[in-house]
Amino acid sequence: MKEKIQFFKMHGGGNDFILIDGRELKAPFENEVIRRLCDRHMGIGADGLMILGESDRADFRIDYFNADGYAAGMCGNGARCAVMLMYKVFDAPRQCTFEIQGEIYEAEVKTNEMVQLKMQPFQILHRPEELQALCTEGIQKMLWVDSGVPHLVVEITSSLDDLDVNAMGAALRYHPMFEPQGTNVNFISVKEEGWLRVRVYERGVEKETLSCGTGAVACAVYASLQFGWESPIMVESPGGALVVVFDRDWQSIYLLGPVELVFVGVVFPEFFKSKKEKR
Structure with missing residues (x-):
């Protein structure tokens, strides 16, 4: 890279992202x-x-791309940030479409802070009875x-606040049952009917993140199937908080929540040089 690159820093529920206009690359x-x-000490x-x-x-x-540098699939919170940025900065329509993978x-920009996505239908990979062998003490069920x-949605019976998410999340993320790509892990508890609490271990970030959009949808699926909850959740x-809205047969699924543009900056050309080139 021989020129400065402009970037935008945004987050959805604390799940934060760097966004760059690739048309200029x-x-x-x-x-x-x-x-x-993505490094929090040596980068943005x-x-x-x-x-x-x-x-x-x-x-x-x-x-x-996840923080580990590798391409990933759908990212609900990141996509909501991108929709807001395209609307506010690059004049995309309030109701728009985007392609990913x-x-x-x-998607639709509902207010100056709220963005809604229409999600794809979900697929159940393993039902609770197939995962029962993984349910150790403190775990009720998994989906x-x-x-x-x-x-992986994990309903726990112990305190969500006291949970060691990074340790338990990593153990399940790399479990042989979920090979070869592994899985994200969502630990949930019920706050009241229609309201879940969740803490998430994200694959590719390899630690707990403050929020996850696709994870919220998976958690809502669990609550609908296991508890019989109706929309919205x-x-x-x-x-x-994120809100998941769905119809009775789960063919129309919407993810709604806030996003925020935090700051805009530039990355200087020297940053793109490899360690060997900097010597």
Whole structure:
């Protein structure tokens, strides 16, 4: 890179992202560069990077990378941030479509802070009875769901506040049952009917994050199937609350929540040099 690159820092419920207009890039970022950009000490710091580009099938395209530098699938909170940025800065329509990993999603900017996505139908990967052997002390039931990316939903009987999410999350994320790609892990408890609390261990970030959009959808699926809850379902994480709205047969699923544009900055060309080049 020979020029400065403008970036936007945004978050949805504390799940934070670097967003860059990819139409201005001369070449794609290497994995090492993405990891350093997302590093909270040596870079900007984020749970992931979103590159915005053109699409022949939608209003724009999103290429999403986790903090580990590797491309990932759907990211609900990151996509909501991208929709707001495209609307506020790049004049995309309030109701828009975007492409990510070959899938087309519909979205709407509801207010200056709230963005709603229409999600794809979910797929159940393993039902609770198939996961019973993993239910150790303090765990009630589990459900493995693909809500854009794989999510293991774990209903716990112990205190959610006292849970060691990073230790328990890593153990389940890398469990042989979920090989080869592993899984995100969502630990849930019931606050009241229609209202879940959740803490999330995110694959690709490899630690707890403050919120997860696709995870919220997976948690709502669990509550609907296990508790018989009807729409809407609120999913509260340490970073804030998301709302999942759905019809009776789960063919129309919507994820609604706030996003915030925190700051705008530039990355200087020297940052893109490898360690070897800097010597």
